[in-house]
Amino acid sequence: MTNSVLLDKNTHKYTRIKTERGAQYGEAINYIPVVADELSQLALDYPVYFMKNNQTGQFELFALTGFDEGQNLFLQKDIWQATYVPLHIQRQPFKLGVGNRLSNNSEQTQLAVTINEQHPRVSNSEGVQLFDENSEPTAYLTNVSEQLIKLMNGGERTTAFINTLLKHDLIEAVQLNITQPNGKTQGYNGLYSIAADTLQQLSAETLNVLHSMGYIQACHLIICSSGHVQKLVKWLHDLK
Amino acid sequence: MNDDIKSIVIVGGGTAGWLSAGIIAAYLQKHHSKKINITLIESSDIPTVGVGEGTWPTMRRTLKDMGIRESEFIQKCNVSFKQGAKFAKWITGEEDDYYYHPLELPTGMYEHNLATSWLTKNEPKLPFAQYVSAQQSICESGLAPKQITTPEFSAIANYAYHLDAGLFATFLKNHCIDNLNVKHIVGTVVGVNNCTNGDIKSVSLNNKIEIAGDLFIDCSGFKSLLLGENLGVGFKSCKDVLFADSALAIHMPYKDDEPICSHTLSTAQTSGWIWDIGLQTRRGIGHVYSSKHISDEDAKQQLFDYLNINKDQQSEYKVKKLSFEPGHREKFWHKNCVAVGLSAGFLEPLEASALLLVEISANFVAQQFPANRHVMNITAQRFNRTFSYRWERIIDFLKLHYMLSKRTDSPFWQAHCHQNTIPQSLKDNLSLWEFHTPSDNHFDHSQEVFPAASYQYVMYGMGFTGSSELYGNSESYFKKAIALVNNNQQVTQKLLNKLPTNKELLVQINQFGMQQI
Numbered sequence: 001m002t003n004s005v006l007l008d009k010n011t012h013k014y015t016r017i018k019t020e021r022g023a024q025y026g027e028a029i030n031y032i033p034v035v036a037d038e039l040s041q042l043a044l045d046y047p048v049y050f051m052k053n054n055q056t057g058q059f060e061l062f063a064l065t066g067f068d069e070g071q072n073l074f075l076q077k078d079i080w081q082a083t084y085v086p087l088h089i090q091r092q093p094f095k096l097g098v099g100n101r102l103s104n105n106s107e108q109t110q111l112a113v114t115i116n117e118q119h120p121r122v123s124n125s126e127g128v129q130l131f132d133e134n135s136e137p138t139a140y141l142t143n144v145s146e147q148l149i150k151l152m153n154g155g156e157r158t159t160a161f162i163n164t165l166l167k168h169d170l171i172e173a174v175q176l177n178i179t180q181p182n183g184k185t186q187g188y189n190g191l192y193s194i195a196a197d198t199l200q201q202l203s204a205e206t207l208n209v210l211h212s213m214g215y216i217q218a219c220h221l222i223i224c225s226s227g228h229v230q231k232l233v234k235w236l237h238d239l240k
Numbered sequence: 241m242n243d244d245i246k247s248i249v250i251v252g253g254g255t256a257g258w259l260s261a262g263i264i265a266a267y268l269q270k271h272h273s274k275k276i277n278i279t280l281i282e283s284s285d286i287p288t289v290g291v292g293e294g295t296w297p298t299m300r301r302t303l304k305d306m307g308i309r310e311s312e313f314i315q316k317c318n319v320s321f322k323q324g325a326k327f328a329k330w331i332t333g334e335e336d337d338y339y340y341h342p343l344e345l346p347t348g349m350y351e352h353n354l355a356t357s358w359l360t361k362n363e364p365k366l367p368f369a370q371y372v373s374a375q376q377s378i379c380e381s382g383l384a385p386k387q388i389t390t391p392e393f394s395a396i397a398n399y400a401y402h403l404d405a406g407l408f409a410t411f412l413k414n415h416c417i418d419n420l421n422v423k424h425i426v427g428t429v430v431g432v433n434n435c436t437n438g439d440i441k442s443v444s445l446n447n448k449i450e451i452a453g454d455l456f457i458d459c460s461g462f463k464s465l466l467l468g469e470n471l472g473v474g475f476k477s478c479k480d481v482l483f484a485d486s487a488l489a490i491h492m493p494y495k496d497d498e499p500i501c502s503h504t505l506s507t508a509q510t511s512g513w514i515w516d517i518g519l520q521t522r523r524g525i526g527h528v529y530s531s532k533h534i535s536d537e538d539a540k541q542q543l544f545d546y547l548n549i550n551k552d553q554q555s556e557y558k559v560k561k562l563s564f565e566p567g568h569r570e571k572f573w574h575k576n577c578v579a580v581g582l583s584a585g586f587l588e589p590l591e592a593s594a595l596l597l598v599e600i601s602a603n604f605v606a607q608q609f610p611a612n613r614h615v616m617n618i619t620a621q622r623f624n625r626t627f628s629y630r631w632e633r634i635i636d637f638l639k640l641h642y643m644l645s646k647r648t649d650s651p652f653w654q655a656h657c658h659q660n661t662i663p664q665s666l667k668d669n670l671s672l673w674e675f676h677t678p679s680d681n682h683f684d685h686s687q688e689v690f691p692a693a694s695y696q697y698v699m700y701g702m703g704f705t706g707s708s709e710l711y712g713n714s715e716s717y718f719k720k721a722i723a724l725v726n727n728n729q730q731v732t733q734k735l736l737n738k739l740p741t742n743k744e745l746l747v748q749i750n751q752f753g754m755q756q757i
Contacts, residue, residue, distance in 0.1 A: 056752040057388035166755070173757055190389070192757070 004097055004114035009135045012115065016127035017093070017140070021085070022078040025092065025120050030066030032086045035154025036161045036218055043221040045082035046074075047228040050162065050171055050192040059162045059171065059192065064232070067178055067188065073235040081235075087154075091147045093119030111152075113145055161215060168206065170195050170219065176229065181237050193226060194219045243613035245454040246276060251429055251443060251466060252459030253282025255405050255595065256581025258412035259302075260457055260602040265420040266306040267606035276609075279451060280416070281443065283428040286461075293517050293524050294322060294504050294592035295400045297343055300393045302599050308415060310392035311753035314746070316411050318404040318519040321502045321742055323375050323385050323397055325591070329508040331702050333647050339367060339701030340503070341591075342375035343398040345693050348724045355677035355696050356713050357721035359706065368700035371725060374732035379503040381736055384745035392754045396739065400592075402504070402517045402524075425451065429460075432470040439576045439613075440466060454613070456577040457605070462564065464583040471574050475585075477567040478635050481661055482642075483530035483652065484512055484588040487562040488543055492523045502742040506590065508645075509542050510534065511652040515589065520746055528588045533652040536561065568631045573620035576613065578605060585631060590638050596689070597634075601627065630689055636666040637690040637698075644702040673699065674707040 005011075021027060031051065034042060042048055046063035053060055063086055065072045074081045097114035115122070128140045137145070165171050172195035176188040199219055202210070210216050248264065250257050261280050268276050303313060313319060324342035331337050346354050354372045362371060369376040375397050378385070385399035416422035427445030435441045442452035443466075458466035467473050479485065494500075505516040512529025527543040534542075544554055568585025572578060580601045587593065604623055610616035642656035643666075655661060672682060678692040678699070713721075740748070 052389040052755065054387075054389060055748070057748065057754055058752055059755065171757060 003118060004095060004116045006097065007094070007113040007115050007130070009131050009137075013131050013135060014124055015115070015130050016123045016125065017130065018121045018123055018127040019140075020078065021075060021080045021089075023072070023075060027075055027089060028070050028072045030069060030071045031062040031064050033088050034061050034063050034086050035151060036061060036158040037150060037154040038084075038087060039218050039221045039225075041084040042086065043225040045084060045228065046086075046225060047232065048222050048225040049174070051190055052192075059166070061158055061162070064191070064229070066232070067186070067236065073232050073239075076235075087147050087151050091144055091151065093117075093121050094144050094148060096148045096152055113141075113148060161213075161218060164210070164213070164215060165194070165219075168202065168210075169198050172198075174226075178229075178233055178236070181239070194223050196223055245610055245612060245616070247453045248276060248278045248455045248457060249443065249451055249453030250278065250280040250457040250459055252461060252581070252583070253280060253409065253413065253424075254459060254461060254581065255409045255412070256461075256583075256598045257282070257457075257459035258409050258416055259595070259598050260459060260580050260605070261416045261422045262306045262412050262420060263302060263599065263602035264606045264609075265416060265422050267603070268609065269420065270305075272609075277423065278421075279423040279425060279453065281425050281427060281429060281445065281451060282413075284426050285428055293402055293405055293519070294515075294589065294595075295403065296592060296596045296599075297395075297398050297400045298596060298599055299401055300395075300399075302603075304393045306415065307419060309753075309756070311749055313411065314401075314749050315753075317407040318521055320402045320500050320519050320746060321385050322400045322402045322504060322517075323379050323502045325504040325506055326379065327506050327508070327641070327701065330506075330513075330641060331644075331646055333508065333649060339697075340369040340376040340379065341694065341697040341701065342369055342373050342379070342503075343400060344373045344375045345398075346372035346696060347728045348720075349693055352717065352720050352724060353677055353679060354721055354724060355700060356710065357718060357725065358700065359677070359710060360712075361718060361722070369697055372696075372728065374728065374735050377732050378735060378739060379501075382499045382501065382741050382743075383736065383739040384502060384742045385739075386745065387738070387740060388745060388748040388752065388754065390754070392756050397735065399502075402519055404519055404524075425449070429465060432466060434470070437575075438471070440470065454576065455610070455616070458577055458579040458583045459581045461582045462586070464569065464579060466577045467569060467572070467574060467579040467583060471577060473574050473579075474570045475565065475567055476570050477565055478587070479566050481635055481639055481663060482566045482587060483532065483655065484528045485564055485566055486531045486536070486539070487526050487528045487564075487588075488536070488540055489524065489526035489560045489562065490543065490547070490557055492525055492547065494522065499741065500743045500746065504592070507546065508647070509539075509546075510650040512539065512588075513590070514543060514546050518742075520750075528590075530652055531563070533650065533655075571624040572601070572627050573623040575620075576616060578620070578623065580605075584627075587634060587638060590641060591634070591690070591694075593634050593689070597627075597630070600630070600689075629684070632663070632665065633683075633689055636663055636669075637694065639663065639666055640695070640698050641702075644699065644704055646703075669695075670704075673704075675709060675711055677706070677710075 034048065042063055048061065048063050050059045051062050065074050093116040094113055096111050129138050130141045132138055171192050174191050174193045176191060178186050178188065180186050207216065250261050257280055261278055265278050303310065324340055326338055326340050328338040348354060358368055358371045378397055385395055385397040390396060417424050427447050427449060429443045430446050431444035432440060433442045433444065440456045442450045444450050456466055458464060460466065501518040507514045509527065511533035512527060514525065514527045517524045525547065527539050529539045540559060549557065564586050566587050569579060572584050581598050608619050610619040639662060643662050645653055645657060647653040669682060678695040680692045682692065
């Protein structure tokens, strides 16, 4: 477990964040949690799949970045091979936490930005400042706050999206068969995508409802995104 | 001639009644356009027996076919997973005496029957179940048969359920009424009205309602109201083979942090055996015994001894007594009436065959549903032939658990091992198996209730060795066999590392549910 503390303009007045990409910042991971709101950007670069959470069995949305644990094919010599970097990566080492209770209303809690002070991005000498000389948030911090809000709201929207898809049997298991550089074929289980056949057969009425929520477009983005697997395989072979 | 079968009347609202209603309704609705009305009459004043807390893996398909969500079933019926049975003290009666009958088939059962390899090349001496499957190790470690990410009804290791029969009947009832269009009538049958040809025309209820039907399914329990009482079909006792005729049942809440077993534990006693079944919130425990060999008082004492409950605490526990005649009806389908469940027969629940028989009986009725009264006689004949065979094979298989025992500590065990009490069909098979290991070719039907794999687990679990002149196998067989066994040990290690405990998985399922895919 990481220890996050509330971000405070006094405590963290001189705290800086290193913003370059790299494996040393915990980015060597082969899948990244994403939210449906990111789909239009993600679909240009990443294969996006549903996977089940190991603890809850519930579906979540992920961008696939590699085929083995610790393998992020997008990260080559610390340069990220895509124009868009998922919010989950960008927002490190921050997340939203529950802030101090308002003194006059104990029922209410407030969301606040927290920081993992042990994160390798955190520094006192290098990187971007969080607060300026007037103790006001810098543009960087303001941007991070917006990303965190986006992730939180997007998370809820993604759950609703997934539940609707499940209700209409629109999620199905896919098996990826990857030819490894040694020539052997390796199968990957645990990935799920849109059931394209079922999508085709939806009634006009259902289609309309799902379309008005933006779900149909999201489905097509996910279907198309799987084409990027070929690019990942090519990168995998180029590594050798 | 219009004698089409258009309506089914099921008498009895216990597990057998609702399970039959659900299986038949779901099947007919899925496969046929013709509408068959199904009515179930449930008495409000006859309590259900509510035994049968163990199922077979077949229940997974049965529930799925009925359109039930497994997560909901597990959440509402106090369900836990069952991966087989552990038989303790059946061979010598010593403390370390046990063997497993897991639900997984032996590795490579159909291609490379590993039994010969186990009998002749098993070094170091592993128990048979452990030699051929990972499941004994999984059970001994208290692990679940799957993970929270495994879809509903899918398994990593084959599994069935332990369930609360009362909750299960209510759950099925709601599903049948809400989703399968089964008509539910509350009332006690006080009269059965027959046609001149001897068929049942209708049943009269205590609230003056009369319910007519084309096909009647008797799920009235031990009473066998329609088939036994009304149509006078006789009963065939098998007390000369299987002596158990009484049971004492008790519920035990868990102590804090007590694990939930994912297998049935069956512990032999001097004149019977004790079942121990773990549900989510309690254990269901019972002593099945032969009243000829032990008094109710002594049987009860053995039950309390098993549970470590001393004399002054015993009055706090409610013990339910059940008496039964082991055996079955001479036939099960007569005229326009078929008996399903206890009304057809009952045997000691040593291999949890009660609910299985309900499933396969109801499936038979659904899949071979007679179009009209005329052809029903043919269907009835076939049903009777099939199920007479099934009952005989179940009796054989239960007897196997006793007759291979080396226990001589009581008249009960001595009588069980006496040649005169062993059916000829079982003796014949065992004679063959002196020289061959059991294979499915040794049985009449391609689908047996207890296939060769079950016989292997019990026979070799109980130390049956066969003759020294066992038919040998080729070099290439042993090569493959050894590879399979080694692989099995590796798979076992992997599963032990990745499976959650049975209790952990049940907590997760209650909190999150499982996915359908």
